[in-house]
Amino acid sequence: MTDTQYDRAPGDATALPDVEQGTSSGALVYTIGLALAVVLTAMSFWVANTSLLWVGGVSLGLTVLAVAQMGVHLVFFLHVTTGPDNTNNVMALAFGVLIVALVVVGSLLIMADLNENMMPAELMNLHLQH
């Protein structure tokens, strides 16, 4: 009965299996996360300011870097894993990501479409005069 596995609390650093021996390995996890995040942030700022890259690809590159950094934060700071004790946390997160994507992408698509189909201002004025 001792091996009963409860779910792990989200973000619970003290429940990491290798952290239970002492705080040094736990601090290592955070330090690796910090180093990766610093590298990704520095790359983001470089990509946004350099003239070496093709302008059209910069936005996509920034998006990829931001998603990667959010992943680093989730794994190293919030300790989200693929383990069975984390399934509930990951499922809730996945649902949140789905809603976020629907809201943001949906709004952008619909508003871009509306803008395209909008009558230009001059035509609108002409139309109203008659």
Next chain:
Amino acid sequence: MNVNVALIDDVSPETRPIASEAGPAPKRVVVAYGFWIFLLSDIVMFAALFAAYAVLAQATAGGPSGAQLFNQVSVAIETACLLASSYTCGLMSLAVGSQRRFRTYLAAVATFALGAAFLTLELREFAGMIAVGAAPQRSAFLSAFFTLVGCHGLHVTVGLIWLAVMMLQIAVKGFRATVERRLLCFSLFWHALDIIWVWLFTVVYLMGGLS
């Protein structure tokens, strides 16, 4: 003996009690999971503000655009402050886990100072923008900008107050289970704010400075 154990492990993974059959989960797990759900709903609210900003980003109504207003150096310092405070917040939750009072205070003071530095820089940026006439009422772009970034700043303010209250609770109550659960929720909140900031500085400041 070893063979027996191995056999039991091999043949009966499904007879071992799984989480749902083991009775109610510890309160720490339940509380943190509930707070996790709240954070996700908070992020969904931020998604709505992001969508509004992304739609209105070009609607400057003849006023100043993002490329003219944003100072990337100050944004880089703000980002560094928030990232470092996320790191010290992680060290604080480790110190709380091993119930070391001095380390907890040290990490909390560092977290608070870095968060306050972030907030100061952001408020200075806002004041500078309003001083040159780029106030929220100037254009739809600026309304969306101040709503989105201001909402994040408000969250950071609430987080700072929460952190100060938690330090008082440790001083008065010590490392009780209730206090530890609240500190776990606080660290979740603080890390989530940093994740939102990653999204925010990429979309608002870096992409906004491109055109």
